[in-house]
Amino acid sequence: MSTATDPDAASTDAATTATVLAEAARRRTFAVISHPDAGKSTLTEALALHARVIGQAGAVHGKAGRRGTVSDWMDMEKARGISITSAALQFSYRDTVVNLLDTPGHADFSEDTYRVLTAVDAAVMLIDAAKGLEPQTMKLFAVCKHRGIPVITVINKWDRPGLDALELMDEVQTRTGLTPTPLTWPVGIAGDFRGVLDRTDGSYHRFTRTAGGATVAPEETLSAEAALAREGDVWTTAVEESELLEATGAQHDESTFLAGISTPVLFASAVSNFGVGMLLDVLVEHAPHPTPRPDQKGEPRPLEEPFSAFVFKVQAGMDTAHRDRLAFIRVCSGVFERGMVVTAAASGKPFATKYAQQVFGRERESIDTAYPGDVVGLVNASALSVGESLYSARPVTFPPLDSFAPEHFAVARIADTGKYKQFRRGIGQLDSEGVVQVLVSDRRGDGAPVFAVVGPMQFEVAQHRMETEFGAAITLQHLDYKLARLTDAESAPVLSKARGAEVVQRTNGDLLVLWTDRWAMGSFAQNNPDVTMTPLVAAS
Numbered sequence: 001m002s003t004a005t006d007p008d009a010a011s012t013d014a015a016t017t018a019t020v021l022a023e024a025a026r027r028r029t030f031a032v033i034s035h036p037d038a039g040k041s042t043l044t045e046a047l048a049l050h051a052r053v054i055g056q057a058g059a060v061h062g063k064a065g066r067r068g069t070v071s072d073w074m075d076m077e078k079a080r081g082i083s084i085t086s087a088a089l090q091f092s093y094r095d096t097v098v099n100l101l102d103t104p105g106h107a108d109f110s111e112d113t114y115r116v117l118t119a120v121d122a123a124v125m126l127i128d129a130a131k132g133l134e135p136q137t138m139k140l141f142a143v144c145k146h147r148g149i150p151v152i153t154v155i156n157k158w159d160r161p162g163l164d165a166l167e168l169m170d171e172v173q174t175r176t177g178l179t180p181t182p183l184t185w186p187v188g189i190a191g192d193f194r195g196v197l198d199r200t201d202g203s204y205h206r207f208t209r210t211a212g213g214a215t216v217a218p219e220e221t222l223s224a225e226a227a228l229a230r231e232g233d234v235w236t237t238a239v240e241e242s243e244l245l246e247a248t249g250a251q252h253d254e255s256t257f258l259a260g261i262s263t264p265v266l267f268a269s270a271v272s273n274f275g276v277g278m279l280l281d282v283l284v285e286h287a288p289h290p291t292p293r294p295d296q297k298g299e300p301r302p303l304e305e306p307f308s309a310f311v312f313k314v315q316a317g318m319d320t321a322h323r324d325r326l327a328f329i330r331v332c333s334g335v336f337e338r339g340m341v342v343t344a345a346a347s348g349k350p351f352a353t354k355y356a357q358q359v360f361g362r363e364r365e366s367i368d369t370a371y372p373g374d375v376v377g378l379v380n381a382s383a384l385s386v387g388e389s390l391y392s393a394r395p396v397t398f399p400p401l402d403s404f405a406p407e408h409f410a411v412a413r414i415a416d417t418g419k420y421k422q423f424r425r426g427i428g429q430l431d432s433e434g435v436v437q438v439l440v441s442d443r444r445g446d447g448a449p450v451f452a453v454v455g456p457m458q459f460e461v462a463q464h465r466m467e468t469e470f471g472a473a474i475t476l477q478h479l480d481y482k483l484a485r486l487t488d489a490e491s492a493p494v495l496s497k498a499r500g501a502e503v504v505q506r507t508n509g510d511l512l513v514l515w516t517d518r519w520a521m522g523s524f525a526q527n528n529p530d531v532t533m534t535p536l537v538a539a540s
């Protein structure tokens, strides 16, 4: 066995450090986010098409009736044509390893999206050129700002009639507070997409339409002179508009981008593969690589330290053929090697990583080695909950993930009392996955927990899974509560007597008070100024 004084061990460590730093430096870990229907699935498919997929090819979810519905693993998802689950797609592009984390499109699952955003280093915000900024776009911009995630903005569907490009930039600036710094500028108005002016060198990237965008779109690069000869006034307009932007200071600046003050903008048509290669280039050249992640005390864990990671997603029953539970971790430091035994920070218990996988949709592949920025799916992870930290050698606990303010509440009751054991197991599982927040009150007992959610569709998922996966059908009785506040043991007795309020407890011990209306809460707070009621992070 090697010891610290062993010169061989020291040189091995130096070699490992160099490898970890080099591997981290060539990683880009990001998520595509958008309001539903802006083209997230289409863009994900297009990105995978442009790159050499390391993990799984074409394994991208789509809408009902479209091809490639691989990650629509649940019947419910298929029926609704939405994607609820998320995992990661890894591919190489140029000399970079790209980790693209999937997020659900529907606003009701925004908690899931927010958790994914804790595991990325950058986000690609997709905006529908005809719709501009939509409600979910605004919320997601706000979350990125809150978390300090740099955002690359992609104006999609430029092949269809839409808003004016300058007006769109103005909208981004005024409504998000971010300075848009277009890297490309469209040649041709929305609906007459001829290509883009590359604002970094003044060249013209002309696109050729391929049938259905099924293959990588041929892209031709022309000089400014050739562009003028080819497109005439349309080119001149693009140049003039670009100059106008320059005069207003809308030039890309790496430091303001990384600080979340500006957002580089690209124009694209994901469905025809226009602008997708350029987006990958921008990710490689401008998006940040993994950096040391601060622990609970705010001290960054250096990348070259021994392995550490945190669980950002737990998922069970992904596939009826694999009835298991997967914990998705993002590696924060060191090298992950399949088979290594790591420690779960909360319990201090060892966890053997014999089955580590790369998962995207239904597709799985064993993963042997992973570096900071990578996502690994750990199989049989029944002991791991969302937010858990894992490490080897030197302990670390990363900050807990935010839990969002629930807005809808329902009491869950077992339909067949003979299934109590299955009921308990199912409830525990859904809670640790974060499918719903499970709240228990003295008033109701733990046989009738309260499900609290951000979006009502989470109820449907929970109900569906309790029945099909755990064999414990439940009924849900919706409660009148609309808001929740964090409180403490001292205030709980006073609050539990208040009219229109109920005190409940989360499994982590947090005490919450639920209120039927803001007015009742406000007047109670006024009359009882000493009572603790802290707002939770708002998800909507």
Ligand code: GDP
Pocket (backbone or CB within 6 Å): 034, 035, 036, 037, 038, 039, 040, 041, 042, 043, 062, 063, 105, 156, 157, 158, 159, 160, 268, 269, 270, 271, 272
């Ligand atoms: P998501 O909900 O954000 O994942 O959106 P999808 O990728 O499912 O796209 C929604 C719809 O917009 C689908 O019908 C796509 O074919 C269409 N779409 C996506 N990108 C483009 C685009 O660049 N141009 C046009 N015209 N349609 C697009």
